[in-house]
Amino acid sequence: MKKMNAVITGISAYLPDYVLTNEEISRMVDTTDEWIMTRVGIKERRILKGEGLGTSYLACKAIEDLFRKTGTTPDEIDLVICATSTPDHVFPATAAIICGKMGIKNAFAYDIQAACAGFLTAFYNAANYIESGRHKKVLVIAAEKMSSMIDYTDRATSPLFGDGAGVALVEPTTEDVGMMDTILRTDGSGFPYLHMKAGGSVYPATHETVDKHWHYVYQEGQTVFKNAVADMADVSEEIMKRNNLVADDLAWFIPHQANLRIIDAVARRMGVGKEKVMVNIEKYANTSAATIPICLWELEPTLKKGDKLVLSTFGAGFTYGSMYLKWGYDGNKYK
Ligand code: UT7
Numbered sequence: 001m002k003k004m005n006a007v008i009t010g011i012s013a014y015l016p017d018y019v020l021t022n023e024e025i026s027r028m029v030d031t032t033d034e035w036i037m038t039r040v041g042i043k044e045r046r047i048l049k050g051e052g053l054g055t056s057y058l059a060c061k062a063i064e065d066l067f068r069k070t071g072t073t074p075d076e077i078d079l080v081i082c083a084t085s086t087p088d089h090v091f092p093a094t095a096a097i098i099c100g101k102m103g104i105k106n107a108f109a110y111d112i113q114a115a116c117a118g119f120l121t122a123f124y125n126a127a128n129y130i131e132s133g134r135h136k137k138v139l140v141i142a143a144e145k146m147s148s149m150i151d152y153t154d155r156a157t158s159p160l161f162g163d164g165a166g167v168a169l170v171e172p173t174t175e176d177v178g179m180m181d182t183i184l185r186t187d188g189s190g191f192p193y194l195h196m197k198a199g200g201s202v203y204p205a206t207h208e209t210v211d212k213h214w215h216y217v218y219q220e221g222q223t224v225f226k227n228a229v230a231d232m233a234d235v236s237e238e239i240m241k242r243n244n245l246v247a248d249d250l251a252w253f254i255p256h257q258a259n260l261r262i263i264d265a266v267a268r269r270m271g272v273g274k275e276k277v278m279v280n281i282e283k284y285a286n287t288s289a290a291t292i293p294i295c296l297w298e299l300e301p302t303l304k305k306g307d308k309l310v311l312s313t314f315g316a317g318f319t320y321g322s323m324y325l326k327w328g329y330d331g332n333k334y335k
Pocket of ligand 1: 032223286288
């Protein structure tokens, strides 16, 4: 019997309308457009405004577009996995809320917390269900309302993040396309350098935790930077080596979008030229788990069936990984 692969058959994304520019940030904290552009490479980011709107809102907007373009109906979906660090509520799962809003009734649904590595982790989960033959149409969502946990009085973190969502429809195929290989790793020693201190079971919300700004992203940037470069480069090199890939074979290298300097350093170590490195951090900043599907969505119209892609990610935990994909369709089919 031919091996079953998990392949993306459609991809969509949603970025909220509000554009938060460096200029506006520099009126909130002591920073400049020049510092943010040279140190990080971000010009602007999107922010979800509106009372009562959370991560599921972003995800549903992306799913509506995906259903429309692929002609998929909610009752066909048999599994929904949502990667997020900013769930609508501590419980139930945002994936369940999404099912409720989208009328998805024949699926089971759960969230994945793997920080910025959420999309690759969720996709790897989906691929295992699909390769088993038990599931046929899976939604892999990565959605983040990062603005809900950013301290806009802290210049070290406020310029870095944005809101957004991406969603992939993942299905089985016996063709030689789809997910070819994945490496996922966790280095639990990363906790002190990137976390949100309160709001979980260790420090539930109190007046004191709020006063101390413990419900926001805390990051020791330089330590995270060094680990991100080393770990992303290691796993990207490893996946290329064990699949006999050289830089020339790749259509695109698609890295997590946290810092342009990290992206450049990783690509340099891999020997991949700038023209093959997907970068959109300037427009959307770091949307955590959502960066990679948003990149895929932007690239989709140019992608060809069989294009070889290496994806690479790094985030809190630390969690990191790489994935080798052979793209499954000519992107212009949805034009
Ligand atoms: O997606 C999850 C994974 N996250 C990442 O991969 C992020 C990794 N880290 C980074 O991208 C970078 O470390 C940052 C962008 C967070 C910071 O850049 P950096 O070059 O590492 O700066 P730094 O933290 O070493 O700070 C350098 C200087 C400091 O001033 P002094 O001590 O040299 O006087 C900071 O206070 O820059 C200062 N600084 C700022 N200045 C203007 C920090 N933030 C700002 C700011 N505007 N927004």
